């Protein structure tokens with residue numbers, strides 16, 4: 651499997667944290683005691699001048715996790731081994747901006763039958779990266795109705811003869827999508843998929859917890875959309891406060907060995923994010 655770079659570097663994390671804090675760079679410099687030039691350099695992805703003490707001060711001033719800030723700054727954010735799931739997960743990475751946007755197929759490893767989460771940038775792009783081992787899809791779920799996530803969804807719905815896809819409640823998914831609210835569960839292809847309503851990145855956003863229907867205690871998969879990334883969070887464009895609250899409640903509630911499959915960047919685990927995600931304090 652290719653090594654997917656992190657969606658966000660420390661510069662992006664500082665940028666997102668600054669926006670959510672309402673501070674400007676000068677105010678952050680005054681509050682942290684770190685010179686404004688060093689802060690601007692860090693936002694431009696130059697961290698060499700930042701001392702460990704600077705990093706600690708920035709983390710404290712922005713209410714970030716200093717272990718995560720330090721790990722990102724020193725290129726030591728650990729990549730957890732993704733293993734032990736009771737089904738096959740096929741991440742479909744599609745180029746988007748400087749990184750990737752992801753769709754995921756969760757299927758039975760023997761039959762290749764399962765469910766799809768998000769659809770990438772377009773029908774054509776999704777078809778190009780579609781794994782041969784994924785033979786049939788019995789339900790499609792959308793995390794949020796932004797172009798790079800919904801692009802290939804209508805084509806997948808049509809290709810597999812489905813009536814509609816599932817998506818966030820009160821979203822632009824209606825009337826063609828079936829809305830799923832907090833705690834609502836769908837069983838399809840032998841999988842139990844439970845929605846978490848997690849607005850913040852945008853007004854309509856769901857995460858989905860996936861487990862085999864008959865093995866409720868099995869290791870689970872969280873499709874996190876643009877709420878939680880490996881080593882970061884999505885942008886809080888609709889509401890920073892709601893984004894942070896939902897990310898913390900979900901990472902606090904799920905078992906530590908839950909695998910996380912984000913809308914951008916590589917996969918991770920709940921344990922890894924509890925320790926290293928800069929926004930988890």
Ligand SMILES: [Fe+2]
Nearest residue numbers: 796798876913
């Ligand atoms: Fe996105």
